[in-house]
Amino acid sequence: MKKLDPYLFDTHVHLDRAPLSERLKPEIEAARAAGVGQFLVPGVAPTAWAGLMETVATIPGALAAPGVHPQAAANWNAQTQSALEALLHKPAVVAVGEIGLDSLLPAPGAQVQEAALRGQLRLAREAELPVLIHCRKAMGRLLEILREEQAHQVGGILHAYAGSIESALQAVDLGFAIGFGGTLTYPNARRAPEVLKALPAEWIVLETDAPDIAPHPHRGESNRPEWLSLIAAEVARIRNWSLAETARITTQNAQRILHRPEKTDN
Numbered sequence: 001m002k003k004l005d006p007y008l009f010d011t012h013v014h015l016d017r018a019p020l021s022e023r024l025k026p027e028i029e030a031a032r033a034a035g036v037g038q039f040l041v042p043g044v045a046p047t048a049w050a051g052l053m054e055t056v057a058t059i060p061g062a063l064a065a066p067g068v069h070p071q072a073a074a075n076w077n078a079q080t081q082s083a084l085e086a087l088l089h090k091p092a093v094v095a096v097g098e099i100g101l102d103s104l105l106p107a108p109g110a111q112v113q114e115a116a117l118r119g120q121l122r123l124a125r126e127a128e129l130p131v132l133i134h135c136r137k138a139m140g141r142l143l144e145i146l147r148e149e150q151a152h153q154v155g156g157i158l159h160a161y162a163g164s165i166e167s168a169l170q171a172v173d174l175g176f177a178i179g180f181g182g183t184l185t186y187p188n189a190r191r192a193p194e195v196l197k198a199l200p201a202e203w204i205v206l207e208t209d210a211p212d213i214a215p216h217p218h219r220g221e222s223n224r225p226e227w228l229s230l231i232a233a234e235v236a237r238i239r240n241w242s243l244a245e246t247a248r249i250t251t252q253n254a255q256r257i258l259h260r261p262e263k264t265d266n
Contacts (some may be wrong), residue, residue, distance in 0.1 A: 007037025009254040011226045012159045013158050013172035015041050016055040020211050031225035042098040042132050045072040046080050056092050065097035065132050076116035088127040094258045096124040097132025104136045105161050121149040122139045130156035139163040146174055165198045172203045177257050179207040182215035185234045195240050206231055206250045
């Protein structure tokens with residue numbers, strides 16, 4: 001792909017996880033060659049935060065979003081809260097994530113997940129940082145909690161969104177952008193393209209979730225950051241934008257939501 005100006009912004013990529021972490025330099029070089037200029041790396045479990053911060057420190061244009069994923073919600077306690085609160089003051093940290101609800105997990109249960117989510121939303125508000133939200137089959141309850149915890153004060157991104165148009169627009173009203181990734185490119189995709197077409201342009205961002213959820217035609221493979229360009233191309237097709245427009249719009253959106261100064265080159 002021709003180098004884009006402005007570049008693409010991957011708002012959700014696990015560069016600290018294998019296999020990406022094992023071949024980080026060539027992966028980043030390939031991503032940059034494909035037009036990707038910035039990366040937001042979310043956290044999952046407290047035990048991995050140190051590695052997350054070390055990874056981000058080695059990559060120009062990489063930013064961190066430490067947090068406790070629903071699958072690790074049982075680790076949420078006073079000690080974890082204090083450790084996360086300290087991290088939120090680091091210059092590379094621009095969001096809290098990925099946090100949320102996941103009713104498909106066998107454990108921990110909803111009560112434990114909700115406690116971790118609420119605690120992290122409150123920390124985000126205190127630090128005035130946006131949040132990255134993970135949600136599977138719990139959108140109604142998630143929106144209730146976001147309202148109760150006044151999450152509109154910080155906003156953020158709904159990562160790997162798989163809900164309805166109605167729920168997406170409710171999230172937008174709360175200041176949340178919608179993240180589009182590999183599933184948008186699948187030949188049998190139906191809901192994601194309809195949501196994409198219905199959204200105001202200023203609430204659309206791109207993500208790979210690499211090494212997970214590889215786009216077509218790489219479905220089933222380990223995902224790579226460079227394939228954000230395939231997702232961008234599908235967004236451009238569906239919205240009838242050029243690739244340059246797609247890069248400009250989605251990157252500016254990400255920068256606005258993450259409170260980053262606008263940049264126009266890599």
